[in-house]
Amino acid sequence: AQTVTQSQPEMSVQEAETVTLSCTYDTSESDYYLFWYKQPPSRQMILVIRQEAYKQQNATENRFSVNFQKAAKSFSLKISDSQLGDAAMYFCAYRRYNNNDMRFGAGTRLTVKP
Amino acid sequence: DVKVTQSSRYLVKRTGEKVFLECVQDMDHENMFWYRQDPGLGLRLIYFSYDVKMKEKGDIPEGYSVSREKKERFSLILESASTNQTSMYLCASSLTHDTNTEAFFGQGTRLTVV
Secondary structure, three states: OOEEEOOOOEEEEEOOOOEEEOOEEEOOOOOEEEEEEEEOOOOOOEEEEEEEOOOOOOOEEOOEEEEEEOOOOEEEEEEOOOOHHHOEEEEEEEEEOOOOOEEEOOOEEEEEEO | OOOEEEOOOEEEEOOOOOEEEEEEEOOOOOEEEEEEEEOOOEEEEEEEEEEOOEEEEOOOOOOEEEEEEEOOEEEEEEOOOOHHHOEEEEEEEEOOOOOOOOOEEOOOEEEEEO
8 A cells, every 4th residue: 555654743934934844655656646735724625736756847836846756755845935824734645646545644734933 | 616515614423323424526526535634644544436326445444434325425424433533524526536636625524522
């Protein structure tokens, strides 16, 4: 079974600075998707960014970018110019290509200090 | 916008009660999921459904059942609630597996079993 590991239960960052959240996963597949989700205190989970494993280029969405290292099975999330609204739980998720279910890590709680 | 709606945000039930958690999505998604979220464990898949009347067990199906009689509605049933089922329950939906689309989540139901 695929597993997703987030080794940082909590992280904090100063407003306007950069923070990187780590994620590793275990799979024998070559085709899959990776996602970062954000869960603010209001609890609605929303997608931050996604990456297809066949793409070598790292995905970027405004202040959010990933460092996807396929050989190392690593998928970290970088948040630049952190804002107070970035404070949330962040979950890394994996979905195998041609498969329905998604697997999540344990989450990282990010605190943003003003 | 995709909307996934869970019938209750908070529920308190007694041990031994039969509990129904309801989820409705409005975007004609094929897949629907029930996850359980616990601190330090992330999201764990209970059941998912890829079509009406179809279901597959996830990682922790024991003590739960599901029903999908209509495409837009996916119900999670606790046949006889126990205190170890006190948790946050998240419903999600997505398009079929051959796309890279993400899952869309409901706001969650905090269930307390006393």
